[in-house]
Amino acid sequence: DAKTTQPPSMDCAEGRAANLPCNHSTISGNEYVYWYRQIHSQGPQYIIHGLKNNETNEMASLIITEDRKSSTLILPHATLRDTAVYYCIVRVAIYYGGATNKLIFGTGTLLAVQP
Amino acid sequence: NAGVTQTPKFRVLKTGQSMTLLCAQDMNHEYMYWYRQDPGMGLRLIHYSVGEGTTAKGEVPDGYNVSRLKKQNFLLGLESAAPSQTSVYFCASSYRGTGNTGELFFGEGSRLTVL
Numbered sequence: 252d253a254k255t256t257q258p259p260s261m262d263c264a265e266g267r268a269a270n271l272p273c274n275h276s277t278i279s280g281n282e283y284v285y286w287y288r289q290i291h292s293q294g295p296q297y298i299i300h301g302l303k304n305n306e307t308n309e310m311a312s313l314i315i316t317e318d319r320k321s322s323t324l325i326l327p328h329a330t331l332r333d334t335a336v337y338y339c340i341v342r343v344a345i346y347y348g349g350a351t352n353k354l355i356f357g358t359g360t361l362l363a364v365q366p
Numbered sequence: 367n368a369g370v371t372q373t374p375k376f377r378v379l380k381t382g383q384s385m386t387l388l389c390a391q392d393m394n395h396e397y398m399y400w401y402r403q404d405p406g407m408g409l410r411l412i413h414y415s416v417g418e419g420t421t422a423k424g425e426v427p428d429g430y431n432v433s434r435l436k437k438q439n440f441l442l443g444l445e446s447a448a449p450s451q452t453s454v455y456f457c458a459s460s461y462r463g464t465g466n467t468g469e470l471f472f473g474e475g476s477r478l479t480v481l
Binding site for chain 1: 408471
């Protein structure tokens with residue numbers, strides 16, 4: 252699976268959009284981009300994933316560049332409860348026999364939402 | 367549904383003692399995983415299982431054994447605990463099948479201290 256690069260930390264004002272970048276320059280054509288977050292001491296929580304189209308759900312939006320070498324997770328209106336470590340992960344599709352669905356986590360970005 | 371449940375949540379061991387962490391999931395997931403998390407290291411995959419009766423090594427398997435005798439349970443064993451195994455352990459599970467998102471569901475973690 253391709254490696255990812257994220258900034259170690261970011262700040263965001265409460266109520267503003269938080270834009271978290273991720274570089275994955277060695278991503279392969281069949282690898283998806285996943286985002287998880289981990290609020291202090293809790294288990295990681297799935298946020299969103301995508302292949303090449305932009306995706307949006309009730310939690311966030313995922314913008315993937317046309318060359319798929321980078322992506323941005325957008326939290327449209329950050330709250331104090333969004334303070335967490337955000338992990339960007341790329342991995343192969345899990346629809347094939349033998350695929351394990353395992354995810355390799357890096358160290359992520361610590362997003363601090365300021366009041 | 368309880369989701370993914372880990373027991374115990376906290377444990378203190380002396381060097382050389384053995385113990386087993388239990389992970390139980392009630393979502394009928396085929397895949398299960400054990401991760402460990404250390405400060406500044408992110409999550410690292412220890413072992414995983416793609417189905418009942420199967421196990422496989424992850425990134426950091428040394429010093430651990432696992433068993434998947436029942437689909438809903440995944441056990442992580444430490445035969446002779448060492449201080450380097452002081453960590454927070456997370457269990458996760460995921461569904462295998464066409465159309466699934468690849469989302470991992472995590473437990474709340476088990477904090478283990480080895481003196």
